Amino acid sequence: MKIEAKELRKVYGKEVALQSFSSKLEGDKIIGLLGKNGAGKTTFLRLLAGHFQPSKGDLTVGGEKPFNNRNVSKDICFVAEANNFKEKFRVRDVLKVASKYYPNWDHARAMELVKVFKLKERQKVKGLSKGMSSALGIIIGLASRAPITIFDEPYIGLDASFRSTFYDLLLEEYELHPRTFILSTHLIDEVSKLFEEVVIIHEGELMLHEKATDLSEQHLLVSGKDEQVESFVKDKNVIHQTNLIGQKSAIIYGGEFDEQEAQAIGLKTEHCSIQELFVHLTKEEVTNHVS
Numbered sequence: 001m002k003i004e005a006k007e008l009r010k011v012y013g014k015e016v017a018l019q020s021f022s023s024k025l026e027g028d029k030i031i032g033l034l035g036k037n038g039a040g041k042t043t044f045l046r047l048l049a050g051h052f053q054p055s056k057g058d059l060t061v062g063g064e065k066p067f068n069n070r071n072v073s074k075d076i077c078f079v080a081e082a083n084n085f086k087e088k089f090r091v092r093d094v095l096k097v098a099s100k101y102y103p104n105w106d107h108a109r110a111m112e113l114v115k116v117f118k119l120k121e122r123q124k125v126k127g128l129s130k131g132m133s134s135a136l137g138i139i140i141g142l143a144s145r146a147p148i149t150i151f152d153e154p155y156i157g158l159d160a161s162f163r164s165t166f167y168d169l170l171l172e173e174y175e176l177h178p179r180t181f182i183l184s185t186h187l188i189d190e191v192s193k194l195f196e197e198v199v200i201i202h203e204g205e206l207m208l209h210e211k212a213t214d215l216s217e218q219h220l221l222v223s224g225k226d227e228q229v230e231s232f233v234k235d236k237n238v239i240h241q242t243n244l245i246g247q248k249s250a251i252i253y254g255g256e257f258d259e260q261e262a263q264a265i266g267l268k269t270e271h272c273s274i275q276e277l278f279v280h281l282t283k284e285e286v287t288n289h290v291s
């Protein structure tokens with residue numbers, strides 16, 4: 001299902017959460033949605049899930065507006081950071097409600113995942129730990145089989161071992177039942193290997209939307225003697241640099257550059273992780289460098 005946001009704006013009172021966000025997301029893939037705290041990620045995802053209307057701009061999913069639209073919301077499962085399951089419900093009740101909502105719900109899968117995450121069907125929501133409550137949200141996301149499945153930092157309280165289980169299950173689910181997964185996360189290093197596309201929201205606007213493989217080709221970390229690095233990066237878009245007694249490292253992003261040319265003049269060349277790139281691209285002093 002095609003998601004299309006055009007100059008999307010959302011304000012809460014005087015707080016501008018989304019400035020003017022435009023993006024097209026399409027096809028079965030796992031998309032990493034990244035952004036600093038307060039960048040507008042959750043606001044965009046909640047608009048997508050139809051929780052409220054945009055203040056301005058257009059948002060369509062499969063050509064329809066998601067707000068108050070069951071035809072769209074049945075196809076979107078939004079798993080939030082903090083789940084608001086009814087406290088008096090038991091795990092099985094929460095799953096039953098979800099099963100009624102999502103037409104492609106896979107009950108057998110949900111039951112299997114309850115065991116994987118060591119939950120008990122009879123357990124009351126009130127007695128779930130933070131991690132267990134996150135696990136329940138994750139189970140709903142995976143078993144929903146919703147064509148657009150959104151995980152907005154869904155792992156609060158989930159330990160490293162269960163987070164790793166979640167990433168494996170996500171990949172398995174994607175392979176068995178391809179669909180659009182949007183994963184918003186701050187634990188970029190942990191999950192970036194899953195991303196096929198990366199979207200960065202910065203200060204309420206789209207900063208970058210790239211294939212993960214292209215991101216790797218669009219930047220270069222060069223290091224070597226001060227003057228050689230300087231001469232190589234001259235006229236290039238430098239997003240980060242460090243100096244250490246006659247030695248220099250610089251990361252260039254976008255534009256034209258030739259890695260072999262850097263190596264030919266004796267520079268060491270490397271590629272950064274998505275997390276490193278994200279950090280440098282969204283640092284205040286470099287945000288003008290991305291077009």
Ligand SMILES: Nc1ncnc2c1ncn2[C@@H]1O[C@H](COP(=O)(O)OP(=O)(O)OP(=O)(O)O)[C@@H](O)[C@H]1O
Pocket residue numbers: 012013015016017018035036037038039040041042043044
């Ligand atoms: N209900 C609300 N009322 C007022 N302001 C809000 C509300 N929700 C979000 N905001 C503000 O909107 C901006 C964007 O918030 P949002 O939650 O979308 O960011 P985010 O990228 O998801 O951040 P984080 O990574 O910290 O979760 C922030 O400045 C936030 O304070």
